[in-house]
Amino acid sequence: MTAMSAMITIAWVALVRLVRGRALWIALVMALLPIGYALVVRDGGRPDLPADLFAVEQLLLVVVPPMLLAAAIGDELEDRTTAYLWSRPVPRWSVLAGKLVALAPIAIVLVLASWIVAGLVGSGSAPPLGTVAALAAGGLVIAIVAMGLATLVPKHGIALTVTYFLFLDLPIGALPASLRYLSVTHHVRTLAGTKTAALAQLDPQGPAVLALALIACGWSAIALWRIRRIEA
Amino acid sequence: MTAIKAENCSKWYGQILGISNVTWTTPGTTPGRLTGGVVGLLGPNGAGKSTLMKLMAGLLRPSRGALTVFGASPYDDLEVRRRIGYTPEHEKAWDELTALELVTVMARLAGTPRTRARDAAAAALDAMGMTDAMHRRVRGFSKGMRQRTKLATAIAHGPDLLLLDEPLTGVDPVARAEIIERIRALGAAGKTIIVSSHVLYEIEALTSEIVVIHRGQVLAEGNVFEIRRLIDKHPHRIRVECDRPRAIVRALAEADHLSKISIDATSVTLETRDPDRCYDQLAAAVLDGGLVVRSLGSPDNNLGAVFDYLTGTPR
CATH class of the missing domain: 3.30.70.100 (Alpha-Beta Plaits)
Known part of the structure; x- marks a missing residue:
């Protein structure tokens, strides 16, 4: 079996388990929350409504990818079902890659669907394409971070990832200091163009893409290093 | 070729000893003995049986010494792991899948071509008496059914070496007798099978060829009667x-x-x-x-x- 077909098989298993499990339904319900918020605030006529909705959507962004990715990897390690995988002629990276390939797109689609519907409901028009692309990129990077954290702390992968983003990444991203360049959500806001003009000048979009790529690479390296060392 | 060869093999988990300085070769390499058959790995809980099994399955890397399966390190060599069928001690599997899906996936991951994997899985489940339940999800299975499904995952890809870690734990007497019979049949068919257990009569029912392990060390190996004869101080x-x-x-x-x-x-x-x-x-x-x-x-x-x-x- 090639590494590629191992990855596809693992991706198929991850999808089946997701569809037949509870996590997908919980994520679906959570994806409805920004839409509900948009319904509540839609008649306010506030000029900052799109930015406000985007901030709410960001909360969904930091919860849904960890719910799917960190859970899939954390459960595998915690339940010791990795014993089946490690005893097969399967490269370990293919386990991570398979889960990422299967679950990250679903998490991203959920977030984007929620964002587009929330935009339509809240402001009566589809959100700008830039915001959609920013959320997609952010979803992928957050999924990779969740994957890395789940390999480090399998038992508390979801909680740790969500806590990290809610209480570290989001606040750091709001700081007027260079520390904010470590923040995924900061770069997502930069790419989405939801900042004020002054701040947008400070943080151009090109370096934001590069920063997200670097963060993703860093966490991928951590996940791959860790998965190679884990013994069942 | 030697199925398994451990040379001064030790494994620690931090400060905790898994196995210590184990030197052991599976039967089949000794002149006059048949290749294949069942070997019982016997020892109390915590003796190091599962550690040795995991080392043989390539799940763990020895802390010191070497352990080879068919001449290569199972931890590092993917090709060798194609020839191994392993069932872990714990029950957890991918419970959302049906038995047929689970065994098919395991066969695929072990290298069975896509076109053959499903048939091989069905045959393995059939051999384990699981034909009627193969389309049911593993989540609803009894312990006996889980054990038989686990055994099917181990044999579906036709491995040369089977490593069965406590395959009879928690199984009711009827299922136990069936599983024992099926393991013996696999051994008689030429597979090399290592079965671990802490229950003496389970091993006795399976084989007279044993390895006794205690506190991480192999105390004795060979035919149970030969071993008894060698203990001249008693x-x-x-x-x-x-x-x-x-x-x-x-x-x-x-x-x-x-x-x-x-x-x-x-x-x-x-x-x-x-x-x-x-x-x-x-x-x-x-x-x-x-x-x-x-x-x-x-x-x-x-x-x-x-x-x-x-x-x-x-x-």
Whole structure:
């Protein structure tokens, strides 16, 4: 079996388990929350409504990818079902890659669907394409971070990832200091163009893409290093 | 080729010892022995059986020494792992999948081509008596069904070596008998099978070829009767039930190989350092005295006695 077909098989298993499990339904319900918020605030006529909705959507962004990715990897390690995988002629990276390939797109689609519907409901028009692309990129990077954290702390992968983003990444991203360049959500806001003009000048979009790529690479390296060392 | 070869193999989990300095080769390489068959890995809980199994399956890397399967390290060599079928001790599997899906996926991951994997999985489940339940999800299975499904995942890709870690744990007696029969059949078909257990009669029912492991070390290996014979510091016990046990005592009282004689109304138990000579003298005593012998046997020729001797557990 090639590494590629191992990855596809693992991706198929991850999808089946997701569809037949509870996590997908919980994520679906959570994806409805920004839409509900948009319904509540839609008649306010506030000029900052799109930015406000985007901030709410960001909360969904930091919860849904960890719910799917960190859970899939954390459960595998915690339940010791990795014993089946490690005893097969399967490269370990293919386990991570398979889960990422299967679950990250679903998490991203959920977030984007929620964002587009929330935009339509809240402001009566589809959100700008830039915001959609920013959320997609952010979803992928957050999924990779969740994957890395789940390999480090399998038992508390979801909680740790969500806590990290809610209480570290989001606040750091709001700081007027260079520390904010470590923040995924900061770069997502930069790419989405939801900042004020002054701040947008400070943080151009090109370096934001590069920063997200670097963060993703860093966490991928951590996940791959860790998965190679884990013994069942 | 040697199926498994461990040379001074040790494994620690931090400060905790898994196995220590294990040197062992599977039967099949010794001249005069058949390739394949069942080997029982016997030891109490925490003895190091699962650690040794995981090292053989490529789940762990030795901390010191080496362990090879078919001449290569199972931890590093993907090709070798194609030839291994492993069932872990724990029950957890991908419970959301049906048994057929689970076994098919495992066969695929072990290298079975897509076109053959489903048929191979169905055949493996059929061999384990799971045909009727193969389309049901694993989540609803009993322990016996889970164990049989696990065994099917191990055999579906046709491995040369099967590593079964406590395959009979938690299984009801009927399922246990069935699983034992199926494992024995696989062994008879030429597979090399290592079965671990801490339950003596389970191993006894499977094989007489054992490896005794205790506190991370291999205490003994080989045929249970051969092992018993090698333990010369412990006298061998022979128990005779007959109509006049005192006549046997009188006939053998002077024998220098006897270390202890116990007698009751219906039987006599002799402890000897030379079983062959003892059996000869016993036969002569019975024939000369015209005794009626109801039973003759050695309480030591069972796995429990061997295990207790080797681990120093008082009987």
